[in-house]
Amino acid sequence: MTLPSYAMNQASFPEMYERWLVGPLFRPWAEMALDELELSSGDRVLDIACGTGIVARVARERLGGAGFIVGVDVSADMLAVARAVEPAVDWRQGNAGELPLPSGETFDVVVCQQGLQFFPDKPAAAAQMRHALTKGGRLAIATWRPDDEIPFFRDLRRVAERHLGAIADQRYSFGEAAPLEALLRDAGFHEVRSRIVSRTIHFGEGVPFLHLNTMALVGMSSLAKELGDHERKRVVEAIVSESASVLQPYTIGSGLAFELSTNLATAKG
Known part of the structure; x- marks a missing residue:
């Protein structure tokens, strides 16, 4: 999951x-994480907080029938899309603090891409990941860097805050590498390493991206939770309109290009 419940619902x-x-936005990082983990024929792969399942689907593309892949997400609606796009993956509804795994089920590879920052109990989630991993298995976790380091998203947030006051953007709430590494070591992982990866992200169309990002920001605002549907829609439209100046330096034709950075932490069980 990468966006708040207001948008997900x-x-x-x-x-x-x-x-x-x-x-x-998400496929390039999924490919990067799986490159790092060096999938092998026969690997059992678990994608935690899978959303519509891009990590699991890329793993399926690479392993074909020579692997077993499970995707877990808390949102039934996200999983419905995942099942429609790739029925060959075993999609399961559940949360990271209590993974829906039968007793004794383990995996060679566990990935959590841009989900950890949303988990209310991160130590419990890390413990569940460790429990799900075979001895010597490989883990990869990605969390966006703080949005103060990502000018494009920082400036879009500031536009939204003109209407809604301070917004704690959960997407960037676990942006420092040291706490991420410490969390994994405390959970019993070995060979914990992390690096910061930056790349340019390209959107063919900027307008849909802006609407979805604005929905996310409104959904994370405490003030917006008190608004009725009509007023919330009005606020979204106002923020989208005022964000045009932020998009201008990043606009290429009808599309967008901007730099985005993430922590990529790896470890072994």
Whole structure:
């Protein structure tokens, strides 16, 4: 999961997420994480907080029938899209603090891409990841760097805050590498390492991205939770309109290009 419950609960949101965000925003990092883990034929792969399942799907592309892949997410709506796109993966509903795994089920590879920052009990989630990993198995976790280091998202947040006051953007709430490494060591992982990875992200169309990002920001605002549907829609439209100046330096034709950075932590069980 990478966006708040307000956005997730909209009937059309998972389809919008899959159509507009997954390819340009999440697939490049999924490929990077799996490159780091060096999948092998026969690997059992667990994708935690899978959303519509891009990590699991890339693993499936690479392993074909020579692997067993499970995706877990708390959102039934996200999983419905995941099942429609790739029925060959075993999709399961559940949360990271209590993974829906039968007793004794373990995996060679566990990945959590941009989900850890949303978990209310991170030590419990890390312990569950460790429990799910075979001895010597490989783990990869990615969490975005703080948005103060990502000018594009920082400036979009500041536009939203003109209407809604301070917003604690959960997407960037676990942005420092040291606490991430400490969490994994405390959970019993070995060979814990992390690095910061930056790359340019390209969106073919900027307008859908802006709407979805604004929905996310509004959903994370305490003030917005008190608004009715009509007023919330008005605020979203106002923020989108005022964000045009932020997009301008990053605009290429009808699309966007901007730098984005993430922590990539790896470890062994």
